Amino acid sequence: MGLESYFDNFARRDWQETDPDGTVRMAIVGIGGFSRNRALPAIDTADYCETSVLVTGSPDSSAEIADEFDVDTLLSYEEFLDGRATDAYDAVYIATPNATHGQYATAAAEFGKHVICEKPLETTVQDAREVIDACEDAGVTLMTAYRLQFEPSIRRTRELITDGVIGDVVQIHAGFSNPLLEHAGADTWRLDPDLAGGGVLVDLGVYPLNTIRFLLDCDPTVVTACTYSVDEAFADVDEHVAFQLEFPGAVTASCTASYNAHAASGLRAVGTDGMVSVSSPFGGVVPHDIYVECGDVGMEYRGAPSDEVIEEFDYFGYCVLTGTDPEPDGVDSLRDIVTVDSTYEAAESGVSVEIPYIR
Template sequence: MSLEDAFANFTRRDWERESPDGTVRLAVIGVGGFARNRALPGIADGSYCETTMLVSGSPDRARAVAESFDVSHIVDYDAFLAGDHAETYDAVYVATPNATHGRYAIAAAEHGKHVICEKPLDTSLERAREIADACTDAGVTLMTAYRLQTEPTVRRTRELVRDGVVGEVVQIHGGFSHPLLEHAGPGSWRLDPDLAGGGALVDLGVYPLNTTRFVLDCDPEGVYATTHSSGEPFDAVDEHVAFQLEFDTGATASCTASFDAHASSRLELVGTDGTISIASPFGGVVPQEMVVESGDVRMEYTGPPVDEVREEFDYFGYCVLTGTDPEPDGEDGLTDLRAIEAAYESAETNCRVALE
């Protein structure tokens, strides 16, 4: 692949090989800030999904949201678990705190519904495996909500790596920091280890972790990590984390994440014959700016932002409608949780931890 070919039709949906009829009717479980501000608008703007039910702990408070997005049904969590109005939706989007993902994803599978679940799949590898097994047993689609895997800049990066445009990738540098307390109070569930399953690593570090695995098309074989917390309100979780992933190709990925630093994100790949740099890949809206150096050739691309949340739900809907297995499936979510648990073990022991 030449650089010109990579930048031509940059926002193409290479996964969209046919035009299926119909839409996947979604029950959105959890109507928090991300669901209201990103997921529901993304679903509404897309082609292959529509929201037909909201599941909320406060149905009365969710009524205005339902009216805004023309959603016909609202139920509370117990009613969802009991299967109320199950005939009104085909799949669920689980957007509740991490420790509750399994409860709702497994119930959905038992109701015969497809599942797209926010990452991490749950707070432990064991519990996440129960979700994957439930969906397999029920014969329903399970997709882990790694929206960056549908984002054009990240997909073009994977193509460039696959085609050897920068040679063999040797080093990856990824970082994501987000000042949590500017957007949430000290009582946020993200600071509760029982609900979140961890801190900055689980909430932010999973982005460079999964994106690195995706663009390399390879899983790490070892991890070394350190964590630090300065005190309340971060005393129960990791405020800052640094971790290094080792791959059997010889590549290493050096990644950082922070709950208490200036908002920033970056991803750079260094190969034997070039580099790829993506501007702000993890911050919510990728600005479609990347620089590629290949030998003596240097090219920059800048284009209009693409809503990766819309792309994510359209990809999920497409997979359900066409019977296609999604790339970010349950096993993808399990692999990240395996690396996360190993990183926390490494931080506790100050030792490298091997990954199976």
């Protein structure tokens, strides 16, 4: 199969087999900047989801947002946890600070509602496992919002790797930096280790981590790492991180992330017979720029960007409507949490740490 075949119908939804009827009514729990600027517009555009409830700490001051997106029901967090208006939604999208994810996810499961939760599922392995168990016991869909898994450039890269186009993968290099304090105040919850569960590793470093696991379809076994905090604003959390992962089959992945560097991201996989490079994969609306080398043949694809948040919500809605198990489920996030814990341990100890495999 020629390289050009991977670029035909580049943005195809290879996960979709049918066109189900209906939509999933969503309660948005937490309407901070990402929900307002990305999630709500994406759901508004998506085919299989619609917003019917907003859950916020300030219902009175959120009326304008409700009007903008034609949402009839506004709830406080307490009202949501008390089970108010459960007949107004079928599923929840949780976008609150990390350490609060579990209480809203388990409450939703108890109400019989499906759950899509921002990463990480929770800040500890035990708390994440409780979310998974609650959703399994209730028989509801649980998906972690790893939107990169639905970005066409990443999906085409996985196909190239799976099909052996670049031979056996030997090395992957990935990095993501974004200057946090240019977009958030010094009082942001992301600088509170109790709420965030960590610093830049938890927030940005998990994008390279989860994407590489997705591309290789396996989990790392060993990690070596270092973290730095130079600016006083990041005294309580990691400002910069670098970590190297070892995967089965003698594959290594070198990853970096920073809260205090020029906004940039990149991903490159090098194999025995070629390489594939994705331009700016982790920055939001991703340009469809891929360069592939296979032997002495090289090909570049450049296309209009797509919004992976729309893809993510349509995938979630599709899974709920068709009874399909989502690929980025709760266990997917759990394994990232385990790897993050091991990475912090490696950074603190200065030695390589074996990563336990969690089922």
